[in-house]
Amino acid sequence: MSGESIIWWVMAALAVAAAAGMVTSKNPVHSALWLVVNFIGLAMIYLVLSAPMLFAVQLIVYAGAIMVLFLFVVWFFMSPRARQFMRPPLRSQLLFGGVLSVLLLGLLAYAAFTGGSNMSFGELLPAEPGQSVNEAMNLTRPEDTASTPLEELPMGHPRQVGTFMFSYHVLPFTLTSLVLLAALLGALMVARDELEEGIGNFKRYAAVVTRKRVIRPLKPAAGAATAAGADAEVTAKAEGQA
């Protein structure tokens, strides 16, 4: 077993374990952190599969930016008192879902272990008999410079990725910005109600949070009555001042 495949197996196991941890942990912050581990494992797999560009993007965009956003959202909306967000699933749901997932996993595993024999790489790999995969993917080239023609670059080289992304795939690339615009407008529409209820509401929240450090629990827990009382008191004060 070569070093590459050892890394691959370790990272694959790590990614699967992290994914399982993400799905099963009850605290959303833990879920998000498990997801980071999963992303890192995937990134290492990309690296082993000689896709350095994807590796970097995975680490910077997913494990970096997107996870920060996730954690920010979770922390923003999660009350510290609410220890668990997820309601445990019903037993029947668990059973039914489990059976279906095992079936799907079995099918995919079967497909993966039996269907790989006649894979082609279409346009990307020149089909020359007698070439090894590494040769075909230009992975054995000693070095490349800025003047190396695109065809001779190793597959997955950033220049190749960029060329494909901004030529053949320029339309999906552009459309993604429309999808983001839709998401932005949608978020605005969903959030506007809170905006339109006035700045007063926000001020009330701010007063409560900054002066008393009271954050409303999701469910009225023990001691919620006093907290709610303090909350109302501060609200009244804030309104009086305004």
Add this chain to the structure above:
Amino acid sequence: MIDRDVIGYDQIYALGPVIILTLTVLVLILADCIWRAFSRHVKPGDVEHDDPAGMGLMPNLVITLIGATAAIADIFYLLGRLRAGGGTALAELFIARGFPDATGRHAWEAGALAIDSFGLYVALLGCLILIAVSLIMLPYLQSRRLFRAELFQLLVLSTIGMLLLGFSRDLLNTFIAIELLSLPLYVLCGLSDKSSASRESSLKYFLLGAFASGFLIYGASLVYGAVGHLNYKAIAFYLSSNPDVSNVLLAGLSLVGVGIAFKLALVPFHAWVPDVYQGAPTPVTAFMASGVKVAMFAAAIRLVNDSLVGLDAQYWRDALAVFAILSMIIGNLFALHQSSVKRLLAYSAITHTGYLAVALCAGGPAAAQSLLIYLAAYCIASIGAFMLVAYLSRPGQDDVYFDELHDLSQRYPAASAALAILVLSMGGLPMTAGFIGKLLVFRDAWAAGLHGLVIFAVLNSVVSFYFYLRFLRAMYMQPRVPGTAPLEAGSMPAAYAITAVVSVVLTILFGVLPQLLVEWGNSGVMLQ
């Protein structure tokens, strides 16, 4: 590796309708900003107070209508150019090629987007649906006091997704177009956020839709792993050149199928439909029932005709036939005893998906044409019917129940007559457009040798008359239930009246003079 002419910059004019609608979105956003900046309502929260008629929505509606009309004009221009050119497709954008063989000939060559007559007709339907839905949106919003300017922008964005799905011949483009189609709809379903049903509908659609998108993109990645390309023609070439199909490709294609079947609402991926259709604001439901169906069936028939042709039919046709049969049975059975009109129409939409899946099973250019005709007839009927539901329903309720329909013919004779004609067209009564659609779809499936499936579909469409006739029984034959308050819909707003008249007239016109619709569809054949 990449030629500049491959991208087709000189043919980008063929994307005119999409570009026009994109510009419409930008103008809408700009107009919204300007209106907010210069209107006398200092705080946005005061809009409702100072503008009880909701006239602030008018500019958005007008801009949307202008944009859609311009897009339609462009579509007709492109169709004229296509006819003059005489080719199969006006333009192929973002062309990919297979390996050249010894003679330098490419094994396959196809664009990621094909601007052909099929795609242009899908685009035409999409723009017409946009016009109809934004027209009925205005009185609905006014009666519900929901003054949301963003919703027109979201509607247009969703329509852009529809247009692209009609053109797309590449799994990546298809995926992104589906996202562009659905993302605005997730939000639009939760439009009336004061009603918990609307919020529930939005959340359910979003979670399940995101899950289905996951299936689609995972399947696409497996397809890429097996074929090395996402273009439909590349998949077809791979299938025809490899006699024993790789299991990875089969797994990938079936996962893609799951993702598409979810959006089509084929049983067993239908569980979201009743709740989402019922909870969503009624014009949005009309948009989902018509626009999403058109776009997704266009995508599905493209996938079938362009890539699955090379695959042995046993791999996909049997599974699709089972889904079609299940959709017809489940849709009909659950529709029989619904008390809510919107829920009944939702189940009937599942049944219609079943009939349309019969055409998918048949495959081929003729089926694509029949599918378009069926969809056109169904869209006319369903937009009209949902519009009437929006008109009749009480402001706080957003749905009509059958015991409220009793005695309706005496108080609202025109509305009841229109509703009766439209639901009968959905059922496929002769002399209505729905009949022509059903006839063509079943004829194609019969010609493709799917006799059992066609007989089953015909039987089911007879059964479905039971619940379509319930509308007539309730409206014309049953006295009002004592103790229930009658529906007080008031006089019909102009936008509703226009939509009702147009949909009824088209339904009868196409039913009596089917050659209009058939010729229209004939020119929409997907030539290969």
